[in-house]
Amino acid sequence: xxxxxxxxxxxxxxxxxxxxxxxxxxxxxxxxxxxxxxxxxxxxxxxxxxxxxxxxxxxxxxxxxxxxxxxxxxxxxxxxxxxxxxxxxxxxxxxxxxxxxxxxxxxxxxxxxxxxxxxxxxxxxxxxxxxxxxxxxxxxxxxxxxxxxxxxxxxxxxxxxxxxxxxxxxxxxxxxxxxxxxxxxxxxxxxxxxxxxxxxxxxxxxxxxxxxxxxxxxxxxxxxxxxxxxxxxxxxxxxxxxxxxxxxxxxxxxxxxxxxxxxxxxxxxxxxxxxxxxxxxxxxxxxxxxxxxxxxxxxxxxxxxxxxxxxxxxxxxxxxxxxxxxxx
Amino acid sequence: xxxxxxxxxxxxxxxxxxxxxxxxxxxxxxxxxxxxxxxxxxxxxxxxxxxxxxxxxxxxxxxxxxxxxxxxxxxxxxxxxxxxxxxxxxxxxxxxxxxxxxxxxxxxxxxxxxxxxxxxxxxxxxxxxxxxxxxxxxxxxxxxxxxxxxxxxxxxxxxxxxxxxxxxxxxxxxxxxxxxxxxxxxxxxxxxxxxxxxxxxxxxxxxxxxxxxxxxxxxxxxxxxxxxxxxxxxxxxxxxxxxxxxxxxxxxxxxxxxxxx
Numbered sequence: 273x274x275x276x277x278x279x280x281x282x283x284x285x286x287x288x289x290x291x292x293x294x295x296x297x298x299x300x301x302x303x304x305x306x307x308x309x310x311x312x313x314x315x316x317x318x319x320x321x322x323x324x325x326x327x328x329x330x331x332x333x334x335x336x337x338x339x340x341x342x343x344x345x346x347x348x349x350x351x352x353x354x355x356x357x358x359x360x361x362x363x364x365x366x367x368x369x370x371x372x373x374x375x376x377x378x379x380x381x382x383x384x385x386x387x388x389x390x391x392x393x394x395x396x397x398x399x400x401x402x403x404x405x406x407x408x409x410x411x412x413x414x415x416x417x418x419x420x421x422x423x424x425x426x427x428x429x430x431x432x433x434x435x436x437x438x439x440x441x442x443x444x445x446x447x448x449x450x451x452x453x454x455x456x457x458x459x460x461x462x463x464x465x466x467x468x469x470x471x472x473x474x475x476x477x478x479x480x481x482x483x484x485x486x487x488x489x490x491x492x493x494x495x496x497x498x499x500x501x502x503x504x505x506x507x508x509x510x511x512x513x514x515x516x517x518x519x520x521x522x523x524x525x526x527x528x529x530x531x532x533x534x535x536x537x538x539x540x541x542x543x544x545x546x547x548x549x550x551x552x553x554x555x556x557x558x559x560x561x562x563x564x565x566x567x568x569x570x571x572x573x574x575x576x577x578x579x580x581x582x583x584x585x586x587x588x589x590x591x592x593x594x595x596x597x598x599x600x
Numbered sequence: 601x602x603x604x605x606x607x608x609x610x611x612x613x614x615x616x617x618x619x620x621x622x623x624x625x626x627x628x629x630x631x632x633x634x635x636x637x638x639x640x641x642x643x644x645x646x647x648x649x650x651x652x653x654x655x656x657x658x659x660x661x662x663x664x665x666x667x668x669x670x671x672x673x674x675x676x677x678x679x680x681x682x683x684x685x686x687x688x689x690x691x692x693x694x695x696x697x698x699x700x701x702x703x704x705x706x707x708x709x710x711x712x713x714x715x716x717x718x719x720x721x722x723x724x725x726x727x728x729x730x731x732x733x734x735x736x737x738x739x740x741x742x743x744x745x746x747x748x749x750x751x752x753x754x755x756x757x758x759x760x761x762x763x764x765x766x767x768x769x770x771x772x773x774x775x776x777x778x779x780x781x782x783x784x785x786x787x788x789x790x791x792x793x794x795x796x797x798x799x800x801x802x803x804x805x806x807x808x809x810x811x812x813x814x815x816x817x818x819x820x821x822x823x824x825x826x827x828x829x830x831x832x833x834x835x836x837x838x839x840x841x842x843x844x845x846x847x848x849x850x851x852x853x854x855x856x857x858x859x860x861x
Contacts, residue, residue, distance in 0.1 A: 510695075539695075576692045578654050581676040582685050583706035583750060597696035597733075 295368045296321045299395035303425035304456070309362050309391075316361040320345045322372055334361060334388070344375030344405070353383030353413065360421075363392040370400040370431075377407050384413035384443075392422040399432035399460065406436040412474075415445040424454040430486050432460035439467050442474040444500060449477045455599045459488035459517070466493070472500030472529070481510045481599040484517030484546070495524040498532035498561065505534040512595040513546035524553040527561025536565035541572055541595055604629050606684075606758055606789070611662035613643075613650055613812075620646045622812045624662070628758055628789040633780060635800050635820055636793045637827040638809030644793045645689060647809070648760045651791070652686040653679050680706065683757030687764055689793075691747040693735045699746055700730040706754035718753035721779050722746070723772070740767040748779060759783055760791045765799055777802045800824045 296319055297307040310317045310327065316334040319327040323345060325338045333355030338347040351357065367374050382388060396402050412418050426432045434454075442448050454462060459482055468476045482490045490513065496505035507523045519542075525534035540548035552565040572591050580590035604627035613621035621643050628634060638644050650657040651664065653676045664672045666682055674682070685706065694702060703718050704711040719726045722745035732738070734746060744767050751759050764776050773796060780790055780802055792799060800806060806823035808816040816823055 573692065574655060575688075576694060578652075578676055579688060579692050580705065582652055582680050583702075583754065584677060584680040585705060586677045587675075593697070594694065597694055600696040 292321050292324065292368070293319070293326050296326060296364060296366055296395075299366045299368060299397050299425070300364045300393050302397050302456075303364075303366075303393035303395040304423045304453075305362070305364060305391070305393035305395075309359075310364065312359070315359045316357070317364070318347060318349075318362075319364040320347075320366070320374075320376070322367050322369075322374055331357075333357065333386075336361075341375060341377065343373045344377070346377045348379045348381075350381045351383055351386045351388045351416075353385055353416075355383065355386045355388070357386075357388040360389040360391045363390060364395070365392065365404070365406075366395040366397075367402050367404065368398060369402075370398045371402060373403045373405075375405045375407075378409075380408065380410040380418070382410070382412045382416045382418050382446075385415050386413065387417045389419040390421065392420065393425075394422065394434075395425045396432050397425060397427045397457075399427050400429055402432045404432065404434045406434075406438075408436070408438040410438060410440040410448070412440070412442045412446040412448050414443045416443070417447040419449040419451075421451040422453065424456075426454070426457045426460055428457055430458035430460045430488055432458075434460065434462050434464075436464045436466075438465075440476070441469045442471055442476060444472040444474060446471065446474045448475070450479065452478075452480045453482075453599075454490075455481055455483040458486060459484045459490055461489045461491075463489075463491045464493065467495045467497070468505070469497050469499055470503040470505055470532075473502050474500060475504045477506045477508070479508045479510075480521075482512075482519070483595070483599050484511070484513040484519060485515050486517060487515075488513070488517040490517070490519040490521075492519075492521045492523075494522070495526075496534060497526045497528060498534050498563075499526075499528045500532070501529045502531035502533075503529060504532075507534075507536045507538075509538040509540070509550075510598050511539075511548065512541040512543075512599055513548055514543040515546060516544070517546045519546070519548040520551070521549070522551045522553075523565070524555065525563045525565075527554075527556040527558060527563045529558050530560035532558065532561040532563075534561075534563040536563075536567075538565075538567040538569075539598065540567075540569045541598070542570055543591070602629055606664070606666045608651070609663045609665065611647075611650065611664065612660045613646060613657060614660045615656070620812050621650065621659075624814055626807060626814065626817070628791065630757070630789055631784050631787050632804045633784050633790045633792055633802055635803035635806040635823070636791060636809060637795070637800070637806060637823055642809040643812040644809055645762055646812075648686060648762045648791070648793060651758075651760060652676060652684060680754075680756075684760070685751050685754050685756040685758075686760040687744075687747045687751045687762060689762040689766060691743050693738070693743065695733065695735045697734045698731050699724075699734050700726070702734045703746065703750045703753050706750065706756075711753070714753045714755075718749035721752055721782060722749045723775055724749065741769060741772070744768055748776070752779060752783060755786060756788055758789045758791065760793075762793045763795070764792070765794055765796045773798050797824055797828075 333352045335350040511519045523536045538550045550567045606628040611624040707714040803820040806820035
């Protein structure tokens with residue numbers, strides 16, 4: 273088991289790990305990432321394969337520390353107060369073998385007034401029996417902003433179990449945007465659980481997109497607690513399931529302070545023998561708060577389909593395009 | 601005049617056993633603009649959907665013949681591939697579908713130049729709109745323009761435009777008229793459903809619909825006068841204003857069902 277010093281960049285990787293690194297870069301590409309970005313000195317990067325930290329590169333104001341655990345990695349990511357990070361921080365997690373368990377324990381500390389984006393790609397291209405557990409705690413300081421985009425690639429067998437758990441605290445005036453995308457390859461099992469506490473004048477936006485097929489199971493639990501005055505929250509889910517796949521989206525938004533505004537927006541498209549459910553919970557404990565929700569579950573809208581057919585697409589291509597566009 | 605390439609013969613449509621279209625007969629010629637006028641509920645959009653082959657609009661009787669072949673049972677896709685397309689009165693939104701891609705769907709490959717030309721034809725700059733999504737972020741007027749551009753890019757043999765002017769600001773009505781002329785000059789036949797006299801002026805021929813029937817086909821100006829005179833030909837036929845005719849029809853239907861209002 274090996275650990276890298278925190279300034280070890282992907283460009284200067286140890287030769288003994290070259291094979292593993294090449295495999296991870298291929299996997300990274302399959303997940304939608306740009307391997308070249310991992311080589312740029314001005315880009316902070318962290319590359320983890322199984323429990324090996326293959327690359328960890330900090331830049332001024334962004335500190336990445338990672339150490340291996342028995343079955344994964346513990347990572348601490350700190351962005352100094354007032355730091356505006358120009359290029360997104362690139363994170364790459366994956367398991368290359370067909371079997372394995374990866375446990376990521378991650379702590380994110382975004383300092384007051386900092387602005388940063390993360391691009392996380394999680395790739396398990398050969399998964400037959402792989403588990404990926406992500407336990408993240410995220411603290412966003414006063415007036416800080418964090419955009420976290422996470423794209424997954426799970427290969428074509430469906431033999432993977434992904435369980436991302438995040439606890440997020442947003443201080444006054446802070447902003448948190450999460451984009452979770454699992455639309456390429458099979459899902460396998462996805463069981464995600466996000467809880468976000470939103471402070472005064474702070475904003476949380478959670479967007480989740482998934483496309484399940486075969487016997488995939490998509491389960492999403494998101495809770496947004498609008499605790500501070502004028503806090504804002506949006507939970508947006510776009511899930512498509514076909515064949516025997518299942519989807520269950522459970523979103524809760526609490527309006528606990530004056531002026532708090534929350535909205536939940538769920539669309540699930542169901543084909544073949546697939547099933548989908550949406551269970552929105554609205555909880556308001558302050559008379560000056562407001563939380564709303566909307567949901568549409570079922571087949572593709574007929575008029576959308578006919579509009580595309582009137583451009584010459586056949587029915588199945590029209591449905592496919594509508595779904596692909598929705599989860600894009 | 602050249603032979604029509606598409607003919608509707610004695611087309612009738614029923615919904616819930618009520619007559620929606622009755623004995624519709626129309627002909628379409630390459631490069632000619634045919635305006636369809638009529639009060640709300642007269643059956644104009646129903647005729648458009650029936651011609652396009654939409655679900656729930658299967659004719660009870662009559663035929664649609666294109667190039668000598670009966671296409672009455674053809675699917676929407678088959679009709680589109682034969683060159684028929686429709687710009688909906690209230691176009692749907694597609695979350696995540698870029699405008700450029702949507703417009704290019706029917707344009708064939710390569711389509712970039714056609715997409716750019718179509719966006720320019722509806723006064724939407726490609727840099728601003730090409731990669732935007734065809735979704736709720738567009739205003740009603742913008743979405744209508746995108747719909748027109750999508751049909752324009754197809755260069756269809758028959759473009760059915762269902763109230764392309766609704767939701768478009770008054771200053772842009774001229775642009776819509778110019779676009780329709782361009783389509784006709786390029787050889788498309790246009791079936792234009794409108795209530796706007798400015799657009800009637802671009803037509804070669806006009807038909808007036810009332811209570812699901814075509815009650816006049818001929819000179820657009822004459823049809824427009826009839827229309828503004830509250831469907832005069834039907835008045836002549838029924839000896840009553842159309843709203844009286846509607847009441848009479850309602851009473852007849854209610855009478856059939858043994859109901860009273």
